[in-house]
Amino acid sequence: MTDKVAQLDGMVSQLIASQDRPTEESIRETIATVRILPIFSEVSDEDAELLARELEERIGISMGIGAVIGETDFKPWLNDARADGLIEPYYWNRYRKLLEQKRLPKDVVTSTDHVTDRILDRMGNPRDRTAWDRKGMVVGHVQSGKTANYTGLVCKAADAGYRLIVVIAGIHNNLRNQTQARIDEGFIGRDTGRLEMAETRNRPRYIGVGTFDHRRSPVSLTTTLRDFNKGTATTNTSEIASYSVPVVLVIKKNYRTLSNLIDWLREHSTGRYSEMVDQPMLLIDDEADNASINIQYGRDEVSRINGQIRDLLGLFQRSCYVGYTATPFANIFIDPDSDDEVYKQDLFPRHFIIGLDAPTNYFGARKVFIDGIPDDDDRERPQFLRYIDDNGDLLPVKHKINHDITAVPESMLYALRCFIVARAIRNLRGQKNQHASMLVNASRFTGIQNLLRNRLHQHLKAIEDAVRVDGAKFDADNNAEIAELKRCWEDEYRDAWPEWDDVRENLLPVVASATVMAVNSSSSESLDYEAGGENGLTVIAVGGFSLSRGLTLEGLTVSYFLRNSLMYDTLMQMGRWFGYRQNYEDLCRIWMLREASSWYAHIAEATEELQLELKKMERANATPEQFGLAVRSHPSALMVTARNKMGSGQKHLMVGLSNNFVETTRLGAGEAALNHNRKVRDRFLASLSRNGHAPESAQQVSGGQLLSGVPFEVVDDFLRDFENHPDSVLSATDPIRRYIDARRNDEMSEWDILLASLKSPDEAEPLEIDGWSINPINRSIGPDDLANNILTISGSSARVASRGMEKAGxxxxxxxxxxxxxxxxxxxxxxxxxxxxxxxxxxxRERPLFMLFNVSIKKDGVDEADRHRLPDKPVVGWGISFPPSARPDQKVEYILNTTKLRELFGEDDSDEDAPDDEE
Known part of the structure; x- marks a missing residue:
């Protein structure tokens, strides 16, 4: 956006803000009226139309006020404090002006104001001189604006009287530095990095909120260049002693840093500085599920960082801990009853849990992995996703630390070319001054990440050479590199910008300015978006865990993700592609394994259910402890978090089946088991006929053939005889049969039965069994399954059942x-x-729904040499959709040990590339 267009935007935004209901016509009329002014003579009709569309989108963006659950004896204090004139919103008013200056939608600013009030009201009252401590958690969405929310909370806490504020921001320097810069802009109001430079130390540069008013700038004991340092902090104690302004620290989640801070506070907690620990302290724990959780296996053992956070809180008579996370599953598994004499209590959010709503323009997991996936993505391509199937020996998902990267998969090169083309189109759309990033997360090892950076740099320079030499020629498309770029445009972006010549003419500035950068602990490079100058940076960032926790990649357009983990928190935090993509969402592309995409779809549903559960429990006046129990009994609880956060030994997992779904997503590939279950299926179909449900009585519905009013015994006999594979944990038939048997005379006396039957693309012959004619359903399996003698259903949703089947009946x-x-x-x-x-x-549902599946295994994705091992006939699986029960609190017990959990879900690799030298 040019300066003149930005100026026009500011004036028009103010005018339409006064309109009750701005429309497309009123927006354009306002733009036309303002454009009459001579200063806007340079603004073209095309720029004006782009601005109009942006304003339409911006005005249409709204955000809910979230959900709050808290302890039953909660006593609000914020309203009385304001009514008594005890709070002047100095810091919040500055921050609100900054949000408005950034042209955030009015509804979003209003909702942020309201939500941060709700959080603050549940924190301790800083004017209450009695001893207190509070612990809470705020649940947002990945890349949805949690930092903006807690920056607003920091401002309001400072206004209310909190005088020491500590923000713990991730375990890597780059994230801490990025968070410090955000706090500088939104709360402190000056560039703290200048404090490190002698020539500018006494000449502060006011930024962000400081440009409005800098009379009460907070004291910062950390800077964008340096984490907490005892010596630097001690020189500032004279400023701290008066506490006329708040003191803020943004520190890394690191045991040495925390230890230094705790030691320094203890050293200054006596004598004339004793007031320091008498002040009310707010601790914001960003990415609270990472490293803060007590991961030691014994109940009385405390992990190092978890213990230090508790020690830090314990220094203060009045303290409030607020953990922010998008993946709260690990936090919910903290034992709320784990009080002990040494550490008082764990960090379980016993006082409040608050769910944040994402604005309506949030580009999240649902949009990518559910709404963006067609019902049959074998025939129709997903909107944003592209599948990696060519990594093979070049870059296996599991590889050694010394794996040699002689070449990169063609899909990675194609993604690189798409990024170049997408950036050219963004420039054509007037976004040249905005940043554009590509993410490559394909290895856990920093050495291999550095090799990938080198290979991509080599390919980028080859493309640049081609564009420089032939890009302007009339026959430029004859150049092989340019021809490949054109192919990307034809396959991906023709609808986004229909003129190839326009795109080709904009390639050179893109490839000339693009840089490939390794973002990891061993790299000397720094991902500094502020160094972009007038033009935004064009960056290909190659990394691993450093890219996966909190770090924001500005203008992320293309992602290449070659990782696999079944841990909710690991997968979601690696999803750096979530966020806001104003005016270029249609250009975004994500490459990943088909199997990984299926788990993201599963997680999208689970996290959505989590937010809905919060709202339901808010209406029911439930407590955080009750919410924790509800989450822990969810069928997805087996996969919620890394094994080292779950303790060890035997796990007695209590799962609630009321209003839940289970199915056989893992099937044994052994011929004996397959044949046994086919016989069980045949007896089941015969039993249906004997009980008055012959084939001619079935109703044809979407998804198959439906029978209603089938007696309990028919289903129970099938489950009794079915041979379930032990790796399909939730379909273990014994606990399910106990659950059903307890309800056999009331809620589950009669069943709906769906014989899943879908016309296959290859027009395969139907199965003819005892008068039944059933079309098998086609499903893919995991790449390593046959070697392990198992068939794991993969695909776009990792489910055997197709979308919509549960409405049968x-x-x-x-x-x-x-x-x-x-x-x-x-x-x-x-x-x-x-x-x-x-x-x-x-x-x-009023009746349970039993689904019988006959699954034909696809050959796609199976090596040619292994295809002879595929079952020659469909394999049998099943699923049950359980309706809401009148006894929802009754749970089913599954017993597993951590060895089995590790076999099923793998080791967590969340701290894989964080070496000691970065601590």
Whole structure:
């Protein structure tokens, strides 16, 4: 956006802010009126139209006020403090002006104001001189604006009287530095990095909120260049002693840093500095599920960082701990009853849990992995996702630390070319001054990340040479490199910008300015977006865990993700592609393994259910402890977090099956087991006929053949005889049968049965069994399955059941009401295309639904040499959609040990490339 367009934007935004309901016409009329002014003569019609569209999108963006659950004896204090004139919103007013200056939508600023009030009100009252401590958690979405939220909370806490504020920001320097810069801009108001330079130490540069008013700038004991240092802090104690302004520290989540801070506070907690630990202290723990959790296996053992955070809090008579995270599963598994004499209590958010709503323009997991996936992505390409299937021996998912990178997969080069083309289109759209980034996360090892950087740099320079030599020629497309770029444009971006010549003419400035950078602990390079000058940076960032926790890649457009983990927190935090993509969302592309994409879809549903659970429990006045129990009993609890955060020994996992779904996603590949289960299926179909449910009585529905009113015994006999593979944990039949048997005379006396039957693309012959004619369903399996004698269902959703199958047996009225409720829940209009999650139908069920699957295994993705090992006939699986129970609190017990958990879900690699020298 040029300076003149930005100036026009500012004036128009102010004018339309006064309109009750701005429309497309009123926005354009306002722009036209202001453009009459001579200063805007340079603004073209095209720029004006782009601005109009941006304003339409911005005005249409809204954000809910989230959900709050807290302890039952909560006593609000904020309203009285304001009514008594005890709070002047000095720091918040500055921050609100900054948000407005950044042209955040009015509704988003208002919601942020409201939500931060709700958080502050549940924190301790800083004017209460009695001893207190509070612990809470704020649950947001990955890359959705949690930093902006807690910056606002810091401002309000300072206004209320908190005088020592500590922000713990990740375990890597680059994230701490980035967070410090955000706090500098939103709270401190000056560039703290200048404090490190002698020539500018006494000449502060005011930034962000400081440009509005810098009379009460907080004291910062850390800078954008340096973490906490005892010597530097001691020189500032004279400023601290008066506490006329707040003191803030942004520190790394590192045991040495925490130890130094604790020692320094203890040293200054006596004598004339004793007031320091008498002050009310706020501790913000960013990425609270990472490293803060007590990961020691014994109940009385405390992990180092967890213990130090508790020590830090314990120094103060009045303290409040607020953990921010997008993946709270590990935090929920903290034992809320783990009090002990040494550490008082763990960091369980016993006082409040607050769920943040994401604005409506948030580019999140649902948009990418659910709404962006067609019902059959074998025939129709997903909107944003592209699948990696050519990494093979060049770059296996599992590789050694000394793996030699002689070449990179063609899909990685294609992604690089797409990034170049997408950046050229963004420049054509007037986004030249904005940053653009590509993420490459393909190895856990820093050495291999550095090799990948070198290979990509070599390819980038080859493209640059080609564009420099032939890019301007009339036959430029005959150049092989340029021809490949054109292919990317044709396959991916023709609709985004229909003129190839325009794109080609903009390639040179893109490739000339693009840099490939390793972002890891062994790299001397620094990802500094402030160094971009007038033009935004164009960066290909290659890394691992350093890219996976909190670090924001500005303008992230293309991602190449060759990692696999079944841990919710690991996967979601690696999802740096989530966030806000104003005016270039259509250009975003993500490459990953098909299997990984299926787990993201699963996690998207689980995290959405988590936010809904918060809202339900808020309405029911539930407590954080009750919410913790609800999350821990969710069927997905087996995969919620890394094994080292779950302790050791035998796990008695209590799972609630009310209003939940289970199915056989892992099947044994042994011929004996497959044949046994085929015989069980045949007896089941024969039993249906004997019980008055012959083939001619079945109703043809979407997804197969439906039978209603089938007696409990028919289903129970099938489950009794079915041979479940031990790796399909949740479909273990013994606990499920106990759950069903307890309800056999009331809630589960009669069942709906769906014989899944879908017409396959290859027109395969149907199965003919005892008068039944059933079309098998086609599913892919995992790449290493046959070697392990197992068949793991993969694909776009990692489910055997197809989307929408769980509405089988519901009346049209119930289906309509379920879908209407979902639209209302997500503020979706009646004309908006929606992929309804099956949970909306499940919640409306009155009878359980048993699904029988005959699964034909696809050959795609299976090595040619292994295809002879594929089953020659469909394999049998099943699923059950359990309706809401009148006894929802009754749980089913699954017993597993950590060895089995590790076999099923793998080791956590979240701290894989964080060497000691970075601590």
């Amino acid at each position: 519901l009346s049209p009225d119930r289906v309509h009401q379920a879908e209407a409720d979902y639209r209302e829940e997500r503020n979706l209009g009646p004309d908006t295309k929606v992929n309804f999650p099956d949970r909306v139908y499940r919640a409306r």
